[in-house]
Amino acid sequence: MIRLYHVSKSYGSAQVLHDVTFRLSKGEFAYLTGASGAGKSTLLKLLYGAEAPTSGKLLVGGVDASKLGPARLPLLRRNLGVIFQDFKLIPNRTVFDNVGLALEVIGAERREISRRVNAVLNVVGLGGKGERRPLDLSGGEQQRVAIARAIVNDPAVLLADEPTGNLDGAMAVEVMEILLSINLRGTTVLIATHDIGLMERFPHRRLRLNAGRMSE
Amino acid sequence: MSATLGHILRRAARSLWENLSLNAVAAGVIAAALLLGGAFWGAMSTLNDAVEVWERDVHLSAYFASGVDEARQRAVLAEVQAMPEVEAVTWVTATDARAYLEERVPDIQPILVELGEDAVPASLEITLRARYIGDETLSDFVTRLQRAEFEELDYGKEWVERLTAFLGLLKALGAALGTLLVMAAVFLVGNTMHLVTYARRAELETMKLVGATLQFIAAPFLIEGAVQGLIGALLAIGALSGLKAVLLGRIQELVPLGQAPLADGSLGLSTVLGLLTVGVLLGVVGCGSAVLRFWRQAP
Ligand SMILES: Nc1ncnc2c1ncn2[C@@H]1O[C@H](COP(=O)(O)OP(=O)(O)O)[C@@H](O)[C@H]1O
Ligand SMILES: [Mg+2]
Numbered sequence: 001m002i003r004l005y006h007v008s009k010s011y012g013s014a015q016v017l018h019d020v021t022f023r024l025s026k027g028e029f030a031y032l033t034g035a036s037g038a039g040k041s042t043l044l045k046l047l048y049g050a051e052a053p054t055s056g057k058l059l060v061g062g063v064d065a066s067k068l069g070p071a072r073l074p075l076l077r078r079n080l081g082v083i084f085q086d087f088k089l090i091p092n093r094t095v096f097d098n099v100g101l102a103l104e105v106i107g108a109e110r111r112e113i114s115r116r117v118n119a120v121l122n123v124v125g126l127g128g129k130g131e132r133r134p135l136d137l138s139g140g141e142q143q144r145v146a147i148a149r150a151i152v153n154d155p156a157v158l159l160a161d162e163p164t165g166n167l168d169g170a171m172a173v174e175v176m177e178i179l180l181s182i183n184l185r186g187t188t189v190l191i192a193t194h195d196i197g198l199m200e201r202f203p204h205r206r207l208r209l210n211a212g213r214m215s216e
Numbered sequence: 217m218s219a220t221l222g223h224i225l226r227r228a229a230r231s232l233w234e235n236l237s238l239n240a241v242a243a244g245v246i247a248a249a250l251l252l253g254g255a256f257w258g259a260m261s262t263l264n265d266a267v268e269v270w271e272r273d274v275h276l277s278a279y280f281a282s283g284v285d286e287a288r289q290r291a292v293l294a295e296v297q298a299m300p301e302v303e304a305v306t307w308v309t310a311t312d313a314r315a316y317l318e319e320r321v322p323d324i325q326p327i328l329v330e331l332g333e334d335a336v337p338a339s340l341e342i343t344l345r346a347r348y349i350g351d352e353t354l355s356d357f358v359t360r361l362q363r364a365e366f367e368e369l370d371y372g373k374e375w376v377e378r379l380t381a382f383l384g385l386l387k388a389l390g391a392a393l394g395t396l397l398v399m400a401a402v403f404l405v406g407n408t409m410h411l412v413t414y415a416r417r418a419e420l421e422t423m424k425l426v427g428a429t430l431q432f433i434a435a436p437f438l439i440e441g442a443v444q445g446l447i448g449a450l451l452a453i454g455a456l457s458g459l460k461a462v463l464l465g466r467i468q469e470l471v472p473l474g475q476a477p478l479a480d481g482s483l484g485l486s487t488v489l490g491l492l493t494v495g496v497l498l499g500v501v502g503c504g505s506a507v508l509r510f511w512r513q514a515p
Pocket of ligand 1: 011014037038039040042
C-alpha cells in the first residue's frame with residue numbers, strides 16, 4: 001500500500017531524510033518512531049504530497065505522489081486520512097462542519113454528510129458535540145475531531161502525526177483504541193510517535209528514524 | 217454535481233458575508249477604476265462627437281475677385297451648385313456682405329467708405345455633403361473648385377485637422393491610461409482578496425489537504441469577484457450618470473454643441489453593459505489571481 005525506494009529529502013542544504021526504503025502492506029498497522037527532529041513529519045508530508053522528495057521514488061496506493069500534478073493530487077488525498085500534528089481544525093466552524101469538510105470537498109450530498117458525520121462523531125465519542133467550536137473543546141476532544149475528519153470517508157490509508165502527543169495517559173489509550181479499531185476494518189495505518197510506553201502497550205511493527213536514516 | 221454547486225454557492229455567500237468590509241473595499245476599487253476610466257472615455261467620446269459635428273459642418277467661403285460682375289457670379293454659382301459634393305450654396309453679394317457687416321459692426325461704416333466699393337467682396341458660402349468630408353475628397357474638391365473668378369478660398373480645415381490630431385493623441389493616451397487602470401485595479405483587487413485568502417488560509421489550507429480541487433476552492437472566490445465587480449460597476453454607472461448630467465449641462469451652457477443628444481444623464485445600453493462586463497472581469501480576475509497565489513504556496 002505504501003512503498004518508498006531510496007527516498008531522500010533536503011530542505012536547502014539540510015538533508016532531513018537519507019535513502020529511506022520500506023514498504024507497508026494493505027491492512028498493516030505500523031509505528032514510525034524516532035526522536036524529535038528525526039524526520040517523521042517530513043516523511044508523512046511526502047506521503048500526502050505536501051512535500052516532494054529530493055530523490056528516490058514513493059508510491060501510495062500504487063500512485064507516485066511526487067509526480068501527481070495539481071489536478072490529481074486532490075484525488076490521492078481523498079483516499080488518505082491524515083491526522084495532522086497540529087490538528088488543522090478551522091476555529092470558527094463547528095465540529096460538524098470541520099468533520100464534514102472532508103465530504104464536502106468531494107461533493108457529497110448534505111444528507112449523506114449529515115449521516116456520516118454523526119456516525120463518525122459517535123465512533124470517536126463526540127456524539128452530541130457537533131455544534132461546538134474546536135476551541136471550546138479539550139485537547140483530547142480536538143484530537144478526536146481531527147481523527148473523525150481523517151476517517152469520515154473511509155480512507156484506504158490513515159496517517160497520524162503524533163496523535164497522542166499532547167494527551168494524558170488515559171486519553172492516549174482511548175485514542176489508540178480508536179485507531180486500532182479503524183485498522184481492524186481494513187485501513188492501513190501509519191502512526192508517527194515517540195511515545196515508547198504506548199508502543200510497548202500496543203506492540204506493532206516499528207519503523208525507526210534516526211537523524212533521517214531508517215531501520216527496523 | 218448539484219451538491220457541489222450547493223457547497224460552492226454556500227461558501228461564496230458565507231465568504232461575502234464574513235469578509236464584508238474587504239469585499240466592500242474590492243468593490244470600491246473596481247468602482248473607482250471604472251469611474252476614472254469611464255469619465256475619461258466619456259469625455260473623449262463627447263469630444264469625438266463634437267468634432268464629428270464640426271466636421272460635418274465643413275463649410276467653405278469662396279470670395280470673388282473684384283471685377284467679376286454679378287452675371288458671371290451667377291454663372292459660377294450654377295456651376296458650383298452642380299458639383300456632386302455640394303449640399304448647399306448661398307450666394308452673398310457684395311451688397312449683402314456689406315449690409316451684414318454694417319449691421320454686425322456699427323462703427324465700421326467710415327472704414328468701409330474709406331476702403332471703397334471693393335472692400336467687402338461677394339462670396340459663395342458652400343456647405344459640403346457629409347460623405348465628401350474625408351481629408352482627400354476635401355482637398356480634391358478644393359482643387360476643382362479653384363477658378364479665376366475666386367480671389368480666395370477659405371475653409372476651416374486646419375482647425376478640424378488639428379482637432380483630429382489632438383483627438384488621436386487623446387485616444388492613444390486613453391488606451392495607455394485604460395491599460396494602466398485595468399492593471400492597477402486587478403492588482404488592488406488581487407491584493408485585497410489576498411487579504412481574504414490570508415484571513416481564511418487555515419480553512420483553505422485544510423480544504424486543500426483533505427482533497428479539495430483548485431476549482432472547488434476557487435469557484436466561490438470567482439463568484440465573490442463577480443459580485444464585487446457587479447456592485448462596483450453599478451456604483452460607477454450611478455456616479456457616471458450623475459456626473460454626465462451635471463457636467464454636460466454646464467458645458468452646454470458654455471459651448472452650444474448644436475442639437476447634441478448628449479445632455480441627459482443616461483449612458484446608453486452598450487456603455488452600461490460594457491461597464492458591467494469590465495467590472496465583473498476585474499473582480500473575477502483579481503479574485504482568481506489571489507486564489508491561484510494561495511494554491512501555489514499552500515502545502
Ligand atoms: N519546511 C522546513 N524547512 C526547513 N527545515 C525543515 C522544514 N520542516 C522540517 N525541517 C527540519 O527537518 C528536520 C525534521 O523535522 P520533522 O520532520 O518535523 O521531524 P519530526 O517530525 O521527527 O520531529 C528538523 O531538523 C526540522 O528542523
Ligand atoms: Mg513531527
